[in-house]
Amino acid sequence: xxxxxxxxxxxxxxxxxxxxxxxxxxxxxxxxxxxxxxxxxxxxxxxxxxxxxxxxxxxxxxxxxxxxxxxxxxxxxxxxxxxxxxxxxxxxxxxxxxxxxxxxxxxxxxxxxxxxxxxxxxxxxxxxxxxxxxxxxxxxxxxxxxxxxxxxxxxxxxxxxxxxxxxxxxxxxxxxxxxxxxxxxxxxxxxxxxxxxxxxxxxxxxxxxxxxxxxxxxxxxxxxxxxxxxxxxxxxxxxxxxxxxxxxxxxxxxxxxxxxxxxxxxxxxxxxxxxxxxxxxxxxxxxxxxxxxxxxxxxxxxxxxxxxxxxxxxxxxxxxxxxxxxxxxxxxxxxxxxxxxxxxxxxxxxxxxxxxxxxxxxxxxxxxxxxxxxxxxxxxxxxxxxxxxxxxxxxxxxxxxxxxxxxxxxxxxxxxxxxxxxxxxxxxxxxxxxxxxxxxxxxxxxxxxxxxxxxxxxxxxxxxxxxxxxxxxxxxxxxxxxxxxxxxxxxxxxxxxxxxxxxxxxxxxxxxxxxxxxxxxxxxxxxxxxxxxxxxxxxxxxxxxxxxxxxxxxxxxxxxxx
Amino acid sequence: xxxxxxxxxxxxxxxxxxxxxxxxxxxxxxxxxxxxxxxxxxxxxxxxxxxxxxxxxxxxxxxxxxxxxxxxxxxxxxxxxxxxxxxxxxxxxxxxxxxxxxxxxxxxxxxxxxxxxxxxxxxxxxxxxxxxxxxxxxxxxxxxxxxxxxxxxxxxxxxxxxxxxxxxxxxxxxxxxxxxxxxxxxxxxxxxxxxxxxxxxx
Numbered sequence: 001x002x003x004x005x006x007x008x009x010x011x012x013x014x015x016x017x018x019x020x021x022x023x024x025x026x027x028x029x030x031x032x033x034x035x036x037x038x039x040x041x042x043x044x045x046x047x048x049x050x051x052x053x054x055x056x057x058x059x060x061x062x063x064x065x066x067x068x069x070x071x072x073x074x075x076x077x078x079x080x081x082x083x084x085x086x087x088x089x090x091x092x093x094x095x096x097x098x099x100x101x102x103x104x105x106x107x108x109x110x111x112x113x114x115x116x117x118x119x120x121x122x123x124x125x126x127x128x129x130x131x132x133x134x135x136x137x138x139x140x141x142x143x144x145x146x147x148x149x150x151x152x153x154x155x156x157x158x159x160x161x162x163x164x165x166x167x168x169x170x171x172x173x174x175x176x177x178x179x180x181x182x183x184x185x186x187x188x189x190x191x192x193x194x195x196x197x198x199x200x201x202x203x204x205x206x207x208x209x210x211x212x213x214x215x216x217x218x219x220x221x222x223x224x225x226x227x228x229x230x231x232x233x234x235x236x237x238x239x240x241x242x243x244x245x246x247x248x249x250x251x252x253x254x255x256x257x258x259x260x261x262x263x264x265x266x267x268x269x270x271x272x273x274x275x276x277x278x279x280x281x282x283x284x285x286x287x288x289x290x291x292x293x294x295x296x297x298x299x300x301x302x303x304x305x306x307x308x309x310x311x312x313x314x315x316x317x318x319x320x321x322x323x324x325x326x327x328x329x330x331x332x333x334x335x336x337x338x339x340x341x342x343x344x345x346x347x348x349x350x351x352x353x354x355x356x357x358x359x360x361x362x363x364x365x366x367x368x369x370x371x372x373x374x375x376x377x378x379x380x381x382x383x384x385x386x387x388x389x390x391x392x393x394x395x396x397x398x399x400x401x402x403x404x405x406x407x408x409x410x411x412x413x414x415x416x417x418x419x420x421x422x423x424x425x426x427x428x429x430x431x432x433x434x435x436x437x438x439x440x441x442x443x444x445x446x447x448x449x450x451x452x453x454x455x456x457x458x459x460x461x462x463x464x465x466x467x468x469x470x471x472x473x474x475x476x477x478x479x480x481x482x483x484x485x486x487x488x489x490x491x492x493x494x495x496x497x498x499x500x501x502x503x504x505x506x507x508x509x510x511x512x513x514x515x516x517x518x519x520x521x522x523x524x525x526x527x528x529x530x531x532x533x534x535x536x537x538x539x540x541x542x543x544x545x546x547x548x549x550x551x552x553x554x555x556x557x558x559x560x561x562x
Numbered sequence: 563x564x565x566x567x568x569x570x571x572x573x574x575x576x577x578x579x580x581x582x583x584x585x586x587x588x589x590x591x592x593x594x595x596x597x598x599x600x601x602x603x604x605x606x607x608x609x610x611x612x613x614x615x616x617x618x619x620x621x622x623x624x625x626x627x628x629x630x631x632x633x634x635x636x637x638x639x640x641x642x643x644x645x646x647x648x649x650x651x652x653x654x655x656x657x658x659x660x661x662x663x664x665x666x667x668x669x670x671x672x673x674x675x676x677x678x679x680x681x682x683x684x685x686x687x688x689x690x691x692x693x694x695x696x697x698x699x700x701x702x703x704x705x706x707x708x709x710x711x712x713x714x715x716x717x718x719x720x721x722x723x724x725x726x727x728x729x730x731x732x733x734x735x736x737x738x739x740x741x742x743x744x745x746x747x748x749x750x751x752x753x754x755x756x757x758x759x760x761x762x763x764x
Binding site: 218220233 | 587593605
């Protein structure tokens with residue numbers, strides 16, 4: 001524990017086995033991909049709002065280029081932004097610190113996990129440079145299109161391997177391998193390396209949620225890898241798994257994909273919910289409402305997550321009796337999440353709310369996500385879904401779930417733990433500006449799409465000029481508003497970069513515990529040294545003992561204090 | 563997994579070591595991977611009523627593979643004996659003998675599978691000749707790949723055990739390895755029944 005010595009530059013920053021630096025590596029890589037994915041989105045939204053417009057670098061979009069951008073925007077945002085930031089970076093940073101461990105259980109595997117992740121990112125970029133361009137099959141990669149795009153059955157294995165679609169499958173598979181190594185690390189660390197006296201219910205909610213997300217990921221990813229292997233074989237070995245003409249079944253891939261794809265939503269959502277549940281009590285100086293029940297509800301949702309997947313396939317020709325089951329399961333899964341959201345709001349009741357930046361983001365998450373969650377119940381009902389399937393209503397719905405989770409949850413966590421990670425404070429003024437512009441951006445971008453979606457605007461069309469009913473003035477206005485909203489959302493992130501630079505140059509020093517919080521990480525120095533704690537901390541109570549009348553002198557009672 | 567020695571858990575006693583727990587989680591994801599393949603195979607088989615495997619395709623070598631199955635099951639037994647030996651802390655030669663037996667049995671299983679593949683390919687069953695062939699080579703190939711990795715893992719652990727002197731490290735290495743090897747062994751009968759026996763009755 002104590003024999004940690006000075007490390008060289010290379011072993012500290014590049015080939016680091018320290019969970020805190022691996023977290024930074026994941027975060028920075030995720031941010032770079034977030035900018036790429038965001039620019040892709042602004043590019044194709046510009047095409048929708050002003051068809052035929054000349055976009056810098058990319059030029060005028062044709063249908064193929066448009067599809068390529070949409071496909072890769074989705075993939076990047078899910079697999080190379082949300083996963084590395086919310087699961088890998090956040091988990092790596094908070095899990096060992098919050099449970100009072102000196103590092104992850106397998107530090108070397110942890111390092112490997114990041115480098116494998118980086119390889120997957122390089123493969124993704126390489127897939128865009130292949131002959132024929134990147135994959136343009138939508139992020140769900142449904143066959144038969146994804147099994148045949150740019151594939152020449154008479155050409156050899158190598159030729160078909162070096163196509164956008166094939167390299168993309170490899171990139172996704174490598175990314176999963178990386179997250180799998182990370183996930184094993186998270187679970188083992190949390191089970192085996194908690195501080196002395198820390199019972200399971202003393203583990204902070206955010207760690208619980210990260211572990212549940214990891215478990216959901218690990219148990220759902222296998223079938224998708226099986227499906228992806230079969231898809232890759234269809235492309236490079238000319239097998240016929242998904243080719244109906246040869247006895248294959250394209251719907252099979254949809255099942256394998258969504259068996260993973262839907263739990264994946266909760267992989268992203270659960271950590272964000274955990275962050276909100278962690279931050280809201282700190283800034284309302286009250287115990288988290290129903291903390292134990294929040295955990296129980298999250299566990300139940302992690303189970304139900306496995307039996308809702310076919311609600312993505314209501315129009316794929318599945319058995320209506322099956323659709324009924326999946327509709328009911330989907331509506332049931334909203335119960336635990338509703339509970340957690342309202343428990344978080346109940347925490348605010350009768351409290352003294354401090355609207356510091358992390359709190360703003362956490363509250364922003366709760367309220368923005370509620371819009372996404374409520375519309376999810378509509379989308380989950382098979383009857384309604386048949387009408388709005390593949391329309392902009394669905395697009396608006398999942399952007400109202402994923403943007404709050406990834407951006408609001410991610411930024412809440414970032415603003416909250418940044419002082420711990422670097423020892424410096426971020427500017428409050430710029431942080432609030434960043435928050436409000438992001439709120440304006442997401443609402444301007446997503447909300448109008450509900451209306452055009454309900455009117456019947458289909459999401460896979462790159463130019464509506466040929467569809468006169470879709471060229472009414474009000475729909476064109478909606479496209480303009482939405483695109484400008486996306487641009488505001490993108491531009492707002494520059495405020496964040498500015499804030500980071502200012503903080504790095506002249507940030508106020510953060511003490512050990514700037515937010516007066518209870519959890520174990522605040523007992524370490526800011527920034528924590530290699531090995532985290534000077535002496536291994538012990539845990540004496542739950543993490544949410546704020547304003548406890550038994551504690552005299554202060555309104556918080558750290559877990560490590562006797 | 564075991565190439566990374568367990569970090570000392572600072573201040574709590576644990577039911578399972580880090581390595582054991584990590585390997586159990588890894589095997590769980592592997593089980594889900596094979597579940598995906600197997601359910602795809604079964605669903606696809608039920609789509610192809612009466613022609614599964616297709617009539618023009620060669621029959622699978624059910625009897626030969628049954629003998630091969632026994633080889634793999636025997637390697638599971640020797641693995642179990644190796645674990646028992648290390649638990650009882652017997653002299654080192656004995657441990658290595660059971661491990662080496664496991665290695666030989668596992669290696670022969672993989673080799674015999676390879677020979678059978680060559681026969682099937684020559685008889686005209688390829689990954690493109692029918693979806694059945696594609697599934698056969700993917701599922702059995704995935705298992706064969708895991709078995710091959712398992713043999714390499716056995717070799718790695720054996721060399722590591724010769725070099726290491728600390729008993730706890732040796733014991734942990736064998737325990738973690740055994741979880742993986744049991745997975746390879748116990749998965750096989752399931753695949754044998756589902757891929758070799760059940761379709762051949764149609």
